[in-house]
Amino acid sequence: MINDVKPVTENSHWKYVDDFNLGEIRLISTPSSLQRDLNHLDNWATENHMLLNPKKCMAMHFSFVRAPIQPPVLTLAGQTLKTTTQARLLGLHIRSNLKWDDQVDVMVSKSSKRLVVISRLRRSGVPIADLNTIYCGYIRPLLEYAAPCWASALTQRQSAALERVQRRACRLMMGRQFVSYTAALQHIGLERLSTRRQKLCTDFALRVERSPRFSTWLPPTRGQQHGRQLRNSARYQQPTGTNRYLTSAIPAMIKSLNEL
Known part of the structure; x- marks a missing residue:
């Protein structure tokens, strides 16, 4: 059912059965484009009469710069995604x-x-x-x-x-x-x-x-x-x-x- 879902940007994505993951690599000075892909995912779910559960979705940020940066706030289906430091x-x-x-x-x-x-x-x-x-x-x-x-x-x-x-x-x-x-x-x-x-x-x-x-x-x-x-x-x-x-x-x- 999710074979035709994909991001609208150049970001990477991985799918396995009902598991869908989005990933982006960017410079600190470059704005994130993940929110645009999440909006597209939300629209795709609506068009296909599917209901997303933001509570089961998380955001993880990888950064090793000396001065920590504030990660972007991401939302899905009108709810802010929880940021985690570990995921399965x-x-x-x-x-x-x-x-x-x-x-x-x-x-x-x-x-x-x-x-x-x-x-x-x-x-x-x-x-x-x-x-x-x-x-x-x-x-x-x-x-x-x-x-x-x-x-x-x-x-x-x-x-x-x-x-x-x-x-x-x-x-x-x-x-x-x-x-x-x-x-x-x-x-x-x-x-x-x-x-x-x-x-x-x-x-x-x-x-x-x-x-x-x-x-x-x-x-x-x-x-x-x-x-x-x-x-x-x-x-x-x-x-x-x-x-x-x-x-x-x-x-x-x-x-x-x-x-x-």
């Missing part, structure tokens, strides 16, 4: 400071609660191989959900928090046989989560590179820029900028592809 988008917990504390906390909490399944099955005499299958299919995916979005920006503390969940799972699976985390990984046949995340992100970057639709996320290769086939023609120009930017998803993808 398709299961991904995003903060306005682009840190992943909320995402890691949620993944650790959810996966830790599921470890009780391993504990109960272990006491029932289920073999380690079967416990590992349950862990890999029922618990580990919670620790790796949407990893290409956040893995490159994890802090050491956040990475260790995720790893501790798998360490607990190994201890529960092996019981008294558990001696050390490294030995348990070898015995069970698991990899460290940090190693798996690196592989997951590299595989995702390769799929993006080969995709006719999403390859535009990446910049032109050096060969495409200067038109000559040299030894490094297939490599991308490595982005420069702040550490926050360089550890974000797209620059991290470029770095992974260049290191292959």
Whole structure:
């Protein structure tokens, strides 16, 4: 029902089933055009006999300038949108400071609660191989959900928090046989989560590179820029900028592809 809704400006928009998001990148000196798109969205809903619920809509602002600026006041259907510093988008917990504390906390909490399944099955005499299958299919995916979005920006503390969940799972699976985390990984046949995340992100970057639709996320290769086939023609120009930017998803993808 929302396939034909789109902004009237050049702003980006993303749709998934009944979830609709508008985004704009602008200079401080440039006025916001989001209100124009919100007005258009309101008119579209009226024309299609649909009712918007502004109480379920929020505005989030990302700004890292030294002198804080007042974000624009946005309204929808005559009501002012609530401004938030954190939001949940398709299961991904995003903060306005682009840190992943909320995402890691949620993944650790959810996966830790599921470890009780391993504990109960272990006491029932289920073999380690079967416990590992349950862990890999029922618990580990919670620790790796949407990893290409956040893995490159994890802090050491956040990475260790995720790893501790798998360490607990190994201890529960092996019981008294558990001696050390490294030995348990070898015995069970698991990899460290940090190693798996690196592989997951590299595989995702390769799929993006080969995709006719999403390859535009990446910049032109050096060969495409200067038109000559040299030894490094297939490599991308490595982005420069702040550490926050360089550890974000797209620059991290470029770095992974260049290191292959």
